[in-house]
Amino acid sequence: MSAGGAGPTLVLVVIVGVLVGCGVSLLLERSLTRILLGVILLGNGVNLLILLGGRPGIAPVVGTGAVEEMSDAVPQAMVLTSIVITFGLTAFLLAVGYRSWYLTGDDEVPDDIEDRQIIRRAERDEVTTEDLGGEGADADPEQVDPEPARRRLRRGEGVE
Incomplete structure (x- = not known):
């Protein structure tokens, strides 16, 4: 046992x-x-x-x-x-x-710049074909290309 x-x-x-x-x-x-x-x-x-x-x-x-x-x-x-x-x-x-x-002064984890842009675009529902990579209306609106926003930031245009 x-x-x-x-x-x-x-x-x-x-x-x-x-x-x-x-x-x-x-x-x-x-x-x-x-x-x-x-x-x-x-x-x-x-x-x-x-x-x-x-x-x-x-x-x-x-x-x-x-x-x-x-x-x-x-x-x-x-x-x-x-x-x-x-x-x-x-x-x-x-x-x-x-x-x-x-x-x-706080310990909260902030959002990324790209996350904020995607959230704002989703709220305004302004997903264009340029943002989708030029694939037209068949493209998935959840997969937004962040490159146009990065180019605007590099040029100093800021975040919309």
Whole structure:
């Protein structure tokens, strides 16, 4: 008979679900602080999920039992690696957030110039054949060529 406890309980599974769900919803925000918290929550939820993935074994002490009774060290190694990666990503996001706060006074992720132009054109519904690359009315209006806007910016005409 193998030593070890039962599998994951419903409470632990719910905790993993809440951590991962909150982490993903925070990752979809525009604030770097919330993105950072989302990365931390998601990392902790995934680490807990990895540790709950299998049946626990006895301690891997050589000489105290048969080889098949030893616990597997791969989940612990994966979690340790995941903790290091999450820490590195957290440090990077902290540096980016600090730099953004220092330069602009807030930590919100701005839109690209091309994204703003596409949104404005979609709102005004002024997609012309020139913007579509001259392909006529059959072209997909979602695939707007950003080159005309970049040329206007280089010439100093600004964004419409």
